[in-house]
Each structure stands twice: as C-alpha cells, then as structure tokens.
Amino acid sequence: MTMEKIRVGVLGATGMVGQNYIRLLENHPWFEVGYVAASPNSAGKTYEEAVSGRWHMNTDIPKSVRKLVVGDANIVENAVGKCSFVFSALGGDKNEIKAVEKSYASKDIPVVSNCSAHRHTENVPMLIPEINAEHIEIIPAQKKANSWNKGFIAVKPNCSLQSYLTPVYALMKAGYIVKRIIITTMQAVSGAGYPGVPSLDMVDNIVPYIGGEEEKTEDEPKKILGRIENGKFVYNESIKISAHCNRVPVVDGHTACVSLEFGSKKPSLEEIKKIWAEFRSVPQELKLPFAPSQPIIYREEINRPQPRKDRDADKGMAVSIGRLRECKVFDIRFVGLSHNTVRGAAGGGILNAELLKAKGFFD
C-alpha cells in the first residue's frame, strides 16, 4: 500500500538552504534524495566530504545522503535518471541561475526553486500554496512557450514576506479589501547563509539594512496576489506595501510589525481573529505532508510571537501572529512571525513540490 518514493535532486545542496533541504527531506513520506549537486569544486566528492566542516544543521547528515557523490550543478546530464525533479537552492549570479534552471526544465526535469532568479519570469508561478495554489495552472502555458515536455519551473517567494502575507491574504479572502501596509521586519541571521552576517555586526547591535530585501518584500506580493489572465500573470497593483528590513541577532525566525489599512469595509478585531483561526486552504484540504494543520496561529499572550518560542510552531510551517490591536494611523496593527529557513525556504519549497505532486505535475 505504500507509494514508491519519488527521487529528487537538490541543486546547491552544500549551501545553507541546500542543507536544510537535505535535513527536512529525511524520512519524507513522498520524496527521497537521489541526487545532490553543487559547484564544480564540490563535484566528485561524497556529500559528507563536500560539507565537511560546514554542515550547519543541528542534526547529523542523514545516512542515506552521506555517500552520494556530488554532481556539478551546471551539467544537467548528471542529474538525468537520478531524480524526477530538483529543488534548486543555487547561489551566485542571477542570470546564470536563470539559465541553469531552464536547462534542467528543458531536459524533462522540473525545477522547484528557492532562488529569486525566475520569480518575475513570465509564466513562472511564485507559490505560497495557502494563497495561490491555482497559479500552478500557468504551467502548461510555460511548458508550451518553452517547448518543454515534462520540465517546468515553479518558485517560492522571499522569506521576508512569509511572516505577514498569509494573514493578510486570509483577510482578503474573507472579503476585506487591503489598501496599504507598512511593515518593519526583524530578520534572523540564518537568512544570510553561512558565513553570512559577521558577528561584529550582531553582538550588541542590529543592522537596519538587508540588500534587495525591501524590494522583494514589496514587489513579490503583487504577483502572488495577482491573477492569471489570458495565460499571463496580472499583478495586483491595488495593494501598496512599504517595508523596512532589519537584521537582528536571532538565529532563525523573521518577525514583522505590520500596520494595515482596509478599504471602506473594516472587520472588527474579533472578526479578524476568527478569520485567522478558521483559515484553511489547499495544502490543508489536500493533506500535504508539510502543510501545517493550522496555517495561522493567533497567540493571545501580550508579548508574543517571539522568534525562539514560536518559530517551530507546527514544525516551522505555521505563521504565528500576536498583538492584534487598532492602529493610530491605519486600521489595525499586528506582529507576525515565521521560520525563515523552514517555511521561508526549504520547507516552503517542499510544500510547493507536494502541491505539484498532488496535482499530478510530476507524473
């Protein structure tokens, strides 16, 4: 009765996001790691050798992956026959990543990507399955436009917006128009990879700047909340978002302070809490393995959510919310928090793959 597991590849498997994929895919009910690839200078080594001295997970390297020989991620042929699709956690030049990801798709290997390279590529869906699962319907058009057979590219958005976008969407889905949002994020250092942020910047300090992060936090929601029209994405330009992104000395967990203005119809605070508590979506309906049972957890404690205490909610896949109150300038204020390397990175990628699998895109 047990399904044979689908073999998957991980591109950029030796980096921080790649390591998180390896960690989270251990004992996955549907997927198993059949291939790992990284930069040419890791190629040819066993995975264990390749990450020696720079394995940053708190659990040991899964036994099934230790002895896998690392392939050169630039050479698609290495992957053929070893995996049915790949997770892409590639780093480096954006244009090169674009090309590499396309080369996999062209060889019948779908790409479920964490990279920003294709986030605004036409026909590529940028998915948060609780929000826009139906955006996968663009994939046939994508395949056709590129003359790809089984291959395609699907991406996930930046980690910084996972802490606030699902709760905002839940309100929209309930019929409320969201006009303007001002956000300040306090982001964990794991988001910058390793070595990432120097400790001299994070002991007795914060850094009020993260390169490119504010733009992503402001722009990507417009596509995610957009719609498909005539086989193309129409961005949602009606929401205005302004983001201040800060780096703080926290290992994992991005926190967002959100002020939000509704359209003329305004829900009460109690209504909002109810909407959040009851919010369920496609991943829950499909019972996807990585889907949080309750995507939005509202905490009544006055001083929550907090990164160390709430990031692991529902295995790091739920968004925790707290401090919902009236805003003196807009309508409401709240604090949102999500696990940036789980929900915001590898875990989010796995949920995307589960959605695609459930919908038959890997058949």
Next chain:
Amino acid sequence: MTMEKIRVGVLGATGMVGQNYIRLLENHPWFEVGYVAASPNSAGKTYEEAVSGRWHMNTDIPKSVRKLVVGDANIVENAVGKCSFVFSALGGDKNEIKAVEKSYASKDIPVVSNCSAHRHTENVPMLIPEINAEHIEIIPAQKKANSWNKGFIAVKPNCSLQSYLTPVYALMKAGYIVKRIIITTMQAVSGAGYPGVPSLDMVDNIVPYIGGEEEKTEDEPKKILGRIENGKFVYNESIKISAHCNRVPVVDGHTACVSLEFGSKKPSLEEIKKIWAEFRSVPQELKLPFAPSQPIIYREEINRPQPRKDRDADKGMAVSIGRLRECKVFDIRFVGLSHNTVRGAAGGGILNAELLKAKGFFD
C-alpha cells in the same frame, strides 16, 4: 573667572538612571553632586555602600560621590541646604512619585525629572530643548498655581521618541506639515533598568512588546509639539503617530524605522538632508555644555545608523539618521537612532537643567 558650581541632588540615585546621572555629572562645568537620595533601605549608607554589587556603569563611582551619605528620597527636609535643585530618577508608584516631586518643589527645590509621573500634568513642561525650549515659559504659571516660590517641576519625555522626534520637528520647523507617522522601534535593554529584561528573553530572541511604551511614543509628542495658550498647553492633535515597540538584544541605543507622510507640500530628499544638516536650535545657540554641536547627524552609509557604532555620536547627545528614501506608502522613510540612557535619560535631563540654568530658573 570660573563660576562657582551649583550643587544638585539626585533622587533615585542608586538606580540605573540615577547612576547615569552620577556618571555624567562628574566634572560637569556647571553642576556638582551635593546630595543623593534613594529608597529608605539605602538611606544612611554611603553611596558606595548603597550601590555595592549593583554599580552598572563602565567607569568607577566618582570619588566625590562615593562617601556622600544617601538620604531618604521621601523626606524633602534632608535635601534642604544640600542642593539648589534635584534631578529626579525615582522609580515606583506613579502617584507617589507625583507627590514626592511636588513636595520638593514646594520646599523651593526645583525638580528636573526623568519620570513619567508629571509628563501630562498641566503646567509642567515636557522638554526636548532643541524642539520646545520655549515651553519653560509655562513655569511661572505653574509656580503660581501651586503657590510655589522658587520650586517647580520640569520633565523630559520617554527615551523611545528621542530617536525620531527631533528630525521630524526639524522638518516641521522648515515649514513642512507632517501628517502621519508609523514607527517601529527596536529598543535597547538598558532602557528597562537592572535587572530588567531576563537574558532568556534576549538570547536568540526579540520581544515585540514593552509595557506602556507605545502609548508614550504616540502621546508625548503631542504635548512636546504643542503650544502654550492662555497659560496652558494645547496639544498638537494634527499629527497622527502609530508605534510598534520592540525589545532587542542591544545594550544601549534605540533604533526607529520611520515612515512619514507630509501635507501637500513635500520636500525632496536632498532638501531634507540639508534641513537636518543645518538644523541648530536653542541648546546650540546657548552653547549649553551637554548640547551636541550638530543635533542631527545624517549618515550616508547604506547600513547605518547602527546602535553600537552610532549611539555615542557627540557624547551620546546627537541623533543619528540614515537610509532616507521614498516610502512606497507614505512620502519618506528613514532610520533614526539615539542613545537611550544618555540623550534619552540622564543626558537629556542634564540638558534640560542647563537650559533652565541658562534662562535663570535656578537663580
């Protein structure tokens, strides 16, 4: 040619703010500590004994203060003859502090206070000398209303708003109307005193809540930016402010991310930088000893201001600003930073006292 120094008292001298007063008043050109007072259980000890094991400054206790005998802060008579005015850094019940501060004023001992107790008391000026030095003109009315002779009460606002209010005021002074501000603060742990915030809340964590802080951040500016009319303060109700206050693992230095909406007339970013660079006010004109030579320092580096690097600007009395840019929702965004225990507490109190001295209020 040297002026004889004015002897001052410090109420609450054994607490964190009190210790900062003791530290900052060492070698002050105008003032010298002649009296220290604290709670009854410190009374009778030398200052050195009273703070034994809980002196938290990085410099040693000034020699001139070590052997002063601590008085009971509740008994005004102890202070008489030992000081011309007192700095109040009292802690505890707000109503008791109100009464104690009044008792000093009634005995001809002016009170320059850090406490929140009298911030919204009618006729009590809440001063940031760069913004509202002229509010000291209310003092004669205050004295008259209370039938006080030489005594009076002047207060300073909460530390959380020092990081953004002076730069905002500079724009208003230059003729621009400021309509709405949304702020997120990331506040240092020293603001909570000692023992204050538990380390379990500050290692690998932030806390998105500080009791009472958002209200102060939102309400106090209305009085500071208000005006005196018929011997009473008229609050400025035209500015709308919303604050999210967070505690972060930083020793000293409160950071604020600010989004701001102007009235119809909007300055360019370059104009704003010029306004800030050229901003000078009463403390600079009067050459008050603790006045920063340049009250607002704009930093062009993309990732500044940062608490550890910028809090000590101009001995901790200047506000450092950076990242001025357009806001996607309002008009502009920027990051402000000030030293919460210097500018935001004891240093700010000393500057207030210097202003009052220069204007003859201690004669």
Next chain:
Amino acid sequence: MTMEKIRVGVLGATGMVGQNYIRLLENHPWFEVGYVAASPNSAGKTYEEAVSGRWHMNTDIPKSVRKLVVGDANIVENAVGKCSFVFSALGGDKNEIKAVEKSYASKDIPVVSNCSAHRHTENVPMLIPEINAEHIEIIPAQKKANSWNKGFIAVKPNCSLQSYLTPVYALMKAGYIVKRIIITTMQAVSGAGYPGVPSLDMVDNIVPYIGGEEEKTEDEPKKILGRIENGKFVYNESIKISAHCNRVPVVDGHTACVSLEFGSKKPSLEEIKKIWAEFRSVPQELKLPFAPSQPIIYREEINRPQPRKDRDADKGMAVSIGRLRECKVFDIRFVGLSHNTVRGAAGGGILNAELLKAKGFFD
C-alpha cells in the same frame, strides 16, 4: 500488552525545571502527570492559569496538564492518591525543601529530586545512572533509618558536572586512575531559571561567577564516584577537582574545558576515543526510555562540541565530547558538552525515575 502508566507528581511544577518536567513527560511511555504542585499562591489555579505569562517552553502546555489544579507543594496530603511518586523541582530555602521532601517520603510517596537540599544527606543516593546506578541499593537503609515504608528520596547532581563526569568515569571504569582535573565551565543562562540572569549581564558580556556552582562541581563527584560501605556512602577523596564556572550568553548547553591527569598508567588518545565510543552502562542495558543510545558521542570536527549544535544530541541526553588532545601540563585535554535543562535537570531526573522503576522501587 501495554503497561498502565504510573501517575507522577511534579513539585515546583510552575518553575523552569518544573516546566521542563511537564514538557518532557508528555507522551512518556511509563509515566503520566497526575498531580502538579507549587507554592501556595499558585495553589487552586489550573496549571494553565498558574503559568500564564511565564510558560517558557518552546512547545505548548500539554493538553493533559492544562486543566490540572495546582496543589500547595507544602501540603503532602494533597498528593496522596494522585501520584505514585513525585519529581521535586522545588525552589527556595534549602532546609524547608529538605523537610518538605522528607514529608512526602514519610507518606509513602517517593521523591526523585533535582534539588541540592539532600545531595549530601546520608543514605540518599545522588545518581547519574550511567555511573552509579548501584547506589540505589542504599535505599532500603534509608527507608529503615527513617522508618519509611514505601517512600524514599533519590537525587540528581548539579547540571554543571554532567558535561564532564560521565566521560571521566568511563576512563576510570576502563581501569585508568584519574588523579586531578581542572575544569572551566561556560554555562547557559537557562540554568539560572527565569527571570534569572539579567540581559544587561549577557549582551556583549560574560560573568565569571555563579554562586555555589564551583563548590557543587568539585564536591558532588566525590559522592557520585564513591562507594557504599556498611550501609553508608564513602566519598571518593582520591580525585582532586578544581572548577572555574562562568555564565555565557547561550540559552541551553553547558560546555566544559577539561585538563586531566592520570595515575601512572596512561591511555593513548586513540584508546580514550575507543573507550568513549564503546561506553555503555545500566540505562542502555535496561533500555530505559530516556537513556541515550550512545551516552558519550565523540565529535572529530576541530571546533566541536558547540552548544547550539550539540546540546540536542540523542534528545539532549547524550554528552558530546571533542578536541581530545594532549595537555601541556597534565595528560589530556578535551571539551565536553551536555544539555543542562534536559540531561542536567528534568531529563536526568526522569532517567533516575526510570532506573528506580525498572529496579522495582515504585512497586
């Protein structure tokens, strides 16, 4: 075929160690929490109410415990009929704890304690089951001396020595005499409970002192490594131990730097690693649920063990060792690490209870 679970009580259930017991006992295969007790001012509330605003675990309060009514820990009668034995995580005056723990034992309720109160009480075993499981054999003598029927007291040692004592003991068990040890510990803040260490002491700082900790680290091993003779403990006075105990900004995980001198027979470094790798003891033989499968894990990476990465080894119950090398002064040096609130506190207490259960002491 499933055993009926033994109902247990937790004294001091609202404190940090108590909360860890509640957390770790959730889904325990042998034990279930049937009673919780704390100080009089928590008594009468539900557990959920009693810890409201001060639940510090990263997981939510177990459902089965939330609605339990908290008893007054000082009143033994409350516990009768609700639990077969109690875990004691009481805080406060040592003599009072001594008396309270004895009162439970006198009412047929065995006490498995984390407290230091009875650690040096004659006839009370201080257990690390991998080292001195046989010390439970003193219990009949203890019962007899106190005229207790089913009740007795068993304790665990201080968290600071768990990071080094099991590896040291493994060498002794292998036939090597250990003469002298100099240790420096770097201990996590969770060891001080909540609120515990102020953040002002832990941001950009360490504190080279923990009250009472060095004495415990030096003295307790002498009893643990001692033997029973004529129904009494004979302390092992042949090992000399000197400890420097420091508090560092780490949430969980005590690290120890150890220099060790052997007697005349000295093992090679390779021999030592082999001894550690192969070390198994009573908890492993008895397959106790909380027993780590490998009690001592040696890490070959040059910069391990590290608290954040290694504290959770084998669910926080294993000791991680690294950097074994020759000492320029003694014979060998190494770094040891264990999870202070799991192995070093509640987890260690549970393992003790499992040992006692397996040996029939709760029958």
Next chain:
Amino acid sequence: MTMEKIRVGVLGATGMVGQNYIRLLENHPWFEVGYVAASPNSAGKTYEEAVSGRWHMNTDIPKSVRKLVVGDANIVENAVGKCSFVFSALGGDKNEIKAVEKSYASKDIPVVSNCSAHRHTENVPMLIPEINAEHIEIIPAQKKANSWNKGFIAVKPNCSLQSYLTPVYALMKAGYIVKRIIITTMQAVSGAGYPGVPSLDMVDNIVPYIGGEEEKTEDEPKKILGRIENGKFVYNESIKISAHCNRVPVVDGHTACVSLEFGSKKPSLEEIKKIWAEFRSVPQELKLPFAPSQPIIYREEINRPQPRKDRDADKGMAVSIGRLRECKVFDIRFVGLSHNTVRGAAGGGILNAELLKAKGFFD
C-alpha cells in the same frame, strides 16, 4: 616647548588592527600618522575611500588621515621620507609578511609589528613593556646580524596572553617561582577581524576552538619571560602552560580563567593582591603616554572582571583581575581580563613604540 611629532606609517592600515592604530594615534602626543599602506587594490585611493563601507571604529575617521593616499605596503620605497618608523598590522601569508617587514627594516624604517610572523625570529624582541622592556637590548645585535643601519623589527605577542601574563610575571618578579599554569580563555570576536566570526556561530553559541591560538598562548610566554644570553634569547622552559581557547559572543575583551601552581614558596592571597596593587614597571617609570597608571587592577567584587565593564580600564591598557582564591588542584585561581584590540593589539604596539622612542631607538 612642544616636541615635534614623529611621523609614523601604518602597514595594513585598512584592516581592523590598522583601523585601531589610526583611531588610537589620533592626538597622540609623540606620534602622528604620515603614511598609510595596505594591499595593492587599496593603493592609490584616499584612506577614506579605501575603508569606505568597512570602517569599524565607533569614532569617525580622523580628519588628518582621511585624505592620505594609501600606498602599496609591499613597496617600501613609497614609505621612504613619509615616516620614521611603521606599525605593521599586515595580514596574509606569514612568510610574505616576514619578507616585507624585513624590507622596511633594510631601508632604515624600523618596524613595530603586531604580526606573528617574526615573533620567534632570533634577535627580534617580543615585548610587553611591563615585563621585558630590557629585551630591546637585543636590537643592536639584530641590526648587526642583518647589516641594518637604523632599521629593526620589534614585535608584540598575541592578544590572548595579555589577560594573564602580566599578573603572573608580577608574582615572579616578587620572588615566587611559577611552575604550572592551566588557562581557559573566553575571547572576543573582534580578535578575528572583520568579517571574522560568522554570527551564526555566535548567537546562542560559543566555539571552543581558535586556530593557532592555544599554541601562541602557550609558547610566546617562554620567550617573553626568557633572557638574553650571548646576544641570543634563551627561552624560559621552566614554566609549563596549557591553554584552552574559546570564542564567545563578546565584542571586545579577552577573559582568562587561570589555575596556577607555585614552587615551594607560596604567597598568601593577601600578599598576592598587594604585589599586584603595587606592581609598577618601566612604562610607568618612563611615564609613557599609553602606559596605564596602574597596570594591574584587582577588583574585589565577587563577579568581576567582566568584559563589557572592565575592558576599558585605564583606556583599555590595564589588566583587570578578580576572584583570586585557592585552587583545589594547584595553589591559586583567578580571572584576568584585558582589552584585546587595545592592550592586546594596537595599544600594545603603540606602547612598544613609546618605549623604543624613550630609549632612543628612533633617533
């Protein structure tokens, strides 16, 4: 009456130690920066441009240095005529540094170095002026051996030993033989430069390893405490030192926990405190500008020294000691602390240069 200042150069001026030199030399009474040099890719830029975005000091770049054009540190000729001697804070390959430093000496430019390259070079003194000022007497032999005229090389030891060696030496100078020392250091992140230690290793963590640090901590004292015999250094091999070096999340200030064994004659704890309190040496006698007035400060508080509170003692040039107590294994134990980037790096180098200046070596 004012002495004309000596112009100095700084090699490696753009790195962290170099920046500290630039910062500390501002307003130095004897020296002024006349030349800055760094790697070829900084050469030709102004100093301000060269450190743009990576100036890590808390004070701004001194005005007198901002516009200096950075020279290529490898080309000695650039320095000729611009400075009377150089401070070397070069980074990179040890053999290359050796050659570069020699090339300056060969061109009549003495080198006062922070680098480890020449620390064990025959005839090169490794100086802590309070301990071995007389080691500068080797310099004529060094010049002769190399056929150098005015040039020579003098070095300072590693920062890790500054926290304990001066207090140990003070005891030796008072006539007590020191046989064995076991040290554990807890070292600040600034010691690793910038970017240095990743924040992922320093949030909720410590790292029990620093490459090469233990060897330096153990070996360098033997030369420093050695003597000159027949124009050569004879290392002091009678002291045995074992070091455990750890990295901890502290910005500045290395802490050392020391256990020490004397020879047969053992001072009392009171005697030791007296020796430390009264210890003065050559820098104090010569009234060198950077000499701490009291080189060893003993703190009676039970929990001191602490990095944040004590590193700045006497402008960062004094060593702070505390917790002197008997050792259960050796004779005494104590905790020492010094500022690693001041006393342990640039400040120590400046003190060396002051000694050499006072003794006529730059004439």
